Each structure stands twice: as structure tokens, then as C-alpha cells.
Amino acid sequence: MAQDDVFKKLVSHCKEYGYVFQSSEIYDGLSAVYDYGQTGVELKNNIKKYWWDSMVLLHENVVGIDSAIFMHPTIWKASGHVDAFNDPLIDNRDSKKRYRADVLIEEHLARYDEKTDKEVQKAAKRFGDRFDEAMFRETSPRILENRRKRDEIHTRFTRALNENNLEELRQIIIDCEIVCPVSGTRNWTEVRQFNLMFSTEMGSTADAAMKVYLRPETAQGIFVNFLNVQKTGRMKIPFGIAQIGKAFRNEIVARQFIFRMREFEQMEMQFFVAPGEELQWFEHWKQFRMKWHRALGFGAEKYRFHDHDKLAHYANAATDVEFEMPFGFREVEGIHSRTDFDLSQHEKYSGKKIHYFDPEQGKSYVPFVVETSIGVDRMFLSILAASYCEETLDGGETRVLLKLPPTLAPVKLAILPLVKKDGLAEKAREMMDNLKFSFACQYDEKDSIGKRYRRQDAIGTPFCATVDHRTLEDNTVTVRHRDSMEQERVSTDSLQRVIAEKTDMKNLLKQLAQHKA
Numbered sequence: 215m216a217q218d219d220v221f222k223k224l225v226s227h228c229k230e231y232g233y234v235f236q237s238s239e240i241y242d243g244l245s246a247v248y249d250y251g252q253t254g255v256e257l258k259n260n261i262k263k264y265w266w267d268s269m270v271l272l273h274e275n276v277v278g279i280d281s282a283i284f285m286h287p288t289i290w291k292a293s294g295h296v297d298a299f300n301d302p303l304i305d306n307r308d309s310k311k312r313y314r315a316d317v318l319i320e321e322h323l324a325r326y327d328e329k330t331d332k333e334v335q336k337a338a339k340r341f342g343d344r345f346d347e348a349m350f351r352e353t354s355p356r357i358l359e360n361r362r363k364r365d366e367i368h369t370r371f372t373r374a375l376n377e378n379n380l381e382e383l384r385q386i387i388i389d390c391e392i393v394c395p396v397s398g399t400r401n402w403t404e405v406r407q408f409n410l411m412f413s414t415e416m417g418s419t420a421d422a423a424m425k426v427y428l429r430p431e432t433a434q435g436i437f438v439n440f441l442n443v444q445k446t447g448r449m450k451i452p453f454g455i456a457q458i459g460k461a462f463r464n465e466i467v468a469r470q471f472i473f474r475m476r477e478f479e480q481m482e483m484q485f486f487v488a489p490g491e492e493l494q495w496f497e498h499w500k501q502f503r504m505k506w507h508r509a510l511g512f513g514a515e516k517y518r519f520h521d522h523d524k525l526a527h528y529a530n531a532a533t534d535v536e537f538e539m540p541f542g543f544r545e546v547e548g549i550h551s552r553t554d555f556d557l558s559q560h561e562k563y564s565g566k567k568i569h570y571f572d573p574e575q576g577k578s579y580v581p582f583v584v585e586t587s588i589g590v591d592r593m594f595l596s597i598l599a600a601s602y603c604e605e606t607l608d609g610g611e612t613r614v615l616l617k618l619p620p621t622l623a624p625v626k627l628a629i630l631p632l633v634k635k636d637g638l639a640e641k642a643r644e645m646m647d648n649l650k651f652s653f654a655c656q657y658d659e660k661d662s663i664g665k666r667y668r669r670q671d672a673i674g675t676p677f678c679a680t681v682d683h684r685t686l687e688d689n690t691v692t693v694r695h696r697d698s699m700e701q702e703r704v705s706t707d708s709l710q711r712v713i714a715e716k717t718d719m720k721n722l723l724k725q726l727a728q729h730k731a
């Protein structure tokens with residue numbers, strides 16, 4: 215199946231099974247804003263718990279906070295967001311559509327790569343077994359010419375971005391004859407910078423109202439609480455502060471479902487270290503975070519690092535953890551060594567001293583920071599994309615299932631009476647009433663047992679316990695495993711222990727425990 219089709223199916227599956235809904239759908243929706251449904255919210259909560267427990271529970275020197283979304287507006291001046299949190303934007307005069315100038319150029323560059331790939335595929339067909347792809351890529355005149363043109367544009371593009379040269383960005387669009395995908399014309403406006411922060415007013419009267427922003431990242435709430443946490447928690451460097459919360463960005467090009475949203479959620483941790491030790495901690499957290507991703511069991515090849523060549527002015531190292539989405543490898547997490555930039559800026563703008571006295575070094579300094587920052591929604595999308603499967607069964611029927619890690623699945627156990635009569639429903643209800651204290655269970659008695667299994671497969675429930683006539687005689691149930699569809703007989707007395715063992719968050723956390731900060 216083409217990856218485009220997989221993605222479309224995933225999006226409709228999310229809606230059909232209560233994972234994700236378009237926000238305000240009955241009013242025709244609100245672009246790039248989504249709601250999580252009854253299964254989605256459980257998966258999301260489990261992802262957040264996995265992250266929180268792995269950062270805060272497992273690390274004695276990492277503590278959590280929950281700071282407010284509204285913050286003093288000067289914070290965003292100090293952080294650089296008021297002046298520099300911008301996207302270059304261009305409008306097409308005919309369609310009145312607005313685009314990110316850099317995205318238009320990136321898409322144009324990607325077309326050169328597609329052209330090259332097509333040439334390679336054609337040649338592979340032509341030459342069959344004798345085909346040497348590496349040699350073809352190095353010698354084919356068409357490919358070489360294609361690459362030359364691409365590299366030329368790419369060089370101009372990166373220079374324009376680095377120099378913040380908006381006129382040159384427009385010129386590249388004109389020179390490359392890039393057309394508006396809607397109107398098909400090249401009638402472009404100038405390129406302008408567009409700030410991504412949402413603002414609103416705080417206060418009751420127009421005169422006294424203060425312009426405040428919806429935070430575009432949760433990290434600043436951590437920086438401005440550094441002293442509060444360090445002092446009240448008697449924290450010694452190195453230590454970290456973790457936070458999960460909403461962030462808001464007025465993204466111009468919002469697409470690919472929940473990949474790029476205007477309201478989203480971040481899980482961020484700032485790790486404060488002594489100056490000079492930041493790169494060693496950067497490496498440490500880089501490895502830990504990759505381990506966290508890989509512990510989910512989707513396969514190491516699904517993840518890769520993308521180290522940044524071009525660093526923000528305040529960073530001395532940065533990498534992304536990328537995941538192979540149906541539309542290619544994309545960033546799900548950023549790990550940055552942010553030097554002492556943020557704390558120094560807040561010291562400057564607030565006029566308050568933000569220093570740490572290091573008893574071991576016998577001096578005080580502004581700590582350096584290593585940040586790990588992951589989007590909950592992107593993580594959610596990556597997990598669903600990796601879990602979504604279609605299988606053709608022996609009879610030709612298609613089974614759609616989500617192979618979610620049992621620990622993260624919204625429902626751990628479905629309890630299904632084979633039929634409603636003969637006391638089976640009552641027995642199943644009794645089990646449900648006992649087991650619901652241990653993990654998320656779902657009771658279902660409607661439709662044939664086959665249909666009920668399919669429904670549970672589709673929401674990713676790892677285990678189904680079927681109560682049948684034998685249950686009334688010997689107190690055993692059939693436990694069906696989602697992925698293999700194998701069935702085994704388990705006594706009702708041990709059911710709680712068997713399912714708890716397989717779905718406990720400890721299973722994931724233990725894989726990370728030996729990695730100490």
C-alpha cells in the first residue's frame with residue numbers, strides 16, 4: 215500500500231475509533247486544531263505517564279512543575295520570541311493563499327530528489343540484475359545535472375536563511391518559477407516575517423489591558439522558576455526540572471493531521487549543569503532519550519538522530535530524534551545544549567540575580583542548560599503510525615489492528631461474555647467490577663464474539679477474556695492475544711496478575727532504569 219494511502223487510512227481510523235476528532239467539527243472544523251476522543255485521551259495520558267515516570271520517577275535529581283500558560287510578557291522579549299520567533303511568509307495575489315516561503319523552496323528542492331529517484335528506478339528496470347545503483351548515481355549525466363541545479367538552489371537558500379534575506383528568498387521563488395498550487399500563477403507578494411505567537415489582552419478595561427501571549431513553548435515556565443525550585447527543593451547541580459503542558463503557535467502551514475498543530479502539548483525537561491559540563495550531559499540525555507523511544511519496541515530502524523549543522527546563536531549542540539512517519543523521517547523530539555542563554559537573559563530583563571552557588575567549586579555561576587523537548591501529539595502520531603496494521607486472514611477477510619505496546623494501550627483487557635444468557639453476562643460483569651481497580655477494562659456483550667474481537671483489535675486492546683459456559687464450571691476464561699490471535703485458558707483467580715504483569719508501566723521503565731543521570 216502506498217504510504218499516502220496508509221496515512222489517509224490512519225487519519226480515518228483515528229476518527230472512527232475515538233482517537234482524534236477535528237476540533238469544532240459540527241461548525242466545519244477549526245484548522246490545525248484537534249480534539250482527542252475517548253480512546254485517544256487514554257493513549258495520550260499513558261504516553262505522558264511513560265515520559266513523566268521515566269524522567270521524574272527514575273531520576274532522583276529531576277523534579278516536575280506545572281507552570282501557567284500566561285506569563286509576564288517581558289519573558290517573551292527576554293527569550294527572543296517577540297523579535298525572532300518568525301516564519302517568512304509570502305502570499306499569492308490571485309488565490310489569496312498564504313505560504314511559508316522556505317517551505318515552498320524546500321518542496322521545490324524535494325522535487326529534484328524525486329526526479330533523481332525516478333531516473334534510478336527507470337534505469338533499474340532497464341538494466342535488471344546488472345544494475346549498479348551507486349555507480350549510476352555517480353555517472354548518469356542527467357542525475358549529475360539535476361544535482362548541480364539542486365545544489366545551486368540549496369546554497370542560495372541556506373545563505374538567504376542564515377542572513378535573514380527576505381528579498382533573496384522571494385527571488386529564489388521567482389527564479390525557480392514556483393507556482394501557487396491553487397491558482398497556478400507566479401503572482402507573488404513580497405516576503406514578510408510573521409510572528410508565530412498568539413496574543414490576547416489581560417485586564418478588564420482597554421486602557422489598563424496588558425498584551426499577553428499564549429506560551430509557544432513550556433520551557434520558559436521552567437527557566438523563570440529555576441530559583442524557586444532550586445531553593446525550595448534544595449536541589450544541587452546537576453538537576454533537572456520537567457514539565458508537561460500546552461503550547462500554542464500560529465503555524466502558517468499547518469498540515470499532516472496532528473503533526474503540526476496550532477494548539478499542542480509538549481513534554482520538556484531543562485537539565486541545569488556546571489559550565490563546561492554541558493556537552494557531556496548533552497550526550498548523556500541524547501542516549502537516554504533514544505533509549506526511551508526504542509524501548510517501545512517498534513524497531514531501532516524507525517528512529518534516527520539528525521544533528522543540526524546550523525545552530526541557533528544560543529546553542530552549542532543540537533539534535534533531533536526523527537521517526538519514520540508514513541510521510542518520511544520527521545522530528546518528534548529536540549535535544550539542545552542551550553548554554554546559559556536563557557537564564558542570563560532572564561537575569562538581564564528581570565534585574566534579579568539568577569546564580570547558583572556551587573559548594574563543590576566554591577563559586578557561584580549562571581548554570582548551563584541541556585533541554586529535551588518532545589511533542590506529545592507527534593509522539594502519539596508516531597505510535598499510531600507504527601502500530602497500524604492490516605492483515606489478510608485465511609478466509610480472505612481483512613483484520614485492521616493497532617499493535618500498540620500493551621503498556622500504552624487505552625484498554626488493557628476486554629471482558630466479553632460469549633452470550634448474554636445462562637448467567638455468563640453476570641459472571642463477566644462480576645469480573646469487570648473486580649478488575650477495573652487494577653487496569654483499564656472494557657465490558658462488551660453486543661454482537662457476535664468475532665465482531666467484538668475485531669472492535670478490540672481496531673482500538674488496540676492487547677487482551678480479551680471470554681467468559682463461556684466452562685467458566686461457570688471451572689473458573690477459567692479464554693484469554694485471546696491481539697497480535698497472534700492465540701488463545702489460552704487462564705484461571706479467573708490469576709487473570710489480574712497475568713494481565714497486570716504484561717501491561718505494567720514497569721516493563722518499559724525497567725529497560726531504562728540502569729541509565730543514571
Ligand code: GAP
Pocket residue numbers: 430431432433463465472473474475476478479480482545546547548585587588589590591592593
Ligand atoms: N523548547 C524548545 C522547543 O520548543 P521545538 O523544536 O520548537 O523546541 C519541540 O519544539 C517539540 O515540540 C518538537 O520536536 C515537536 O515534537 C513539538 N512541536 C513543535 N511545534 C509543534 C506543532 N506546531 N505541532 C505539534 N507539535 C509541535
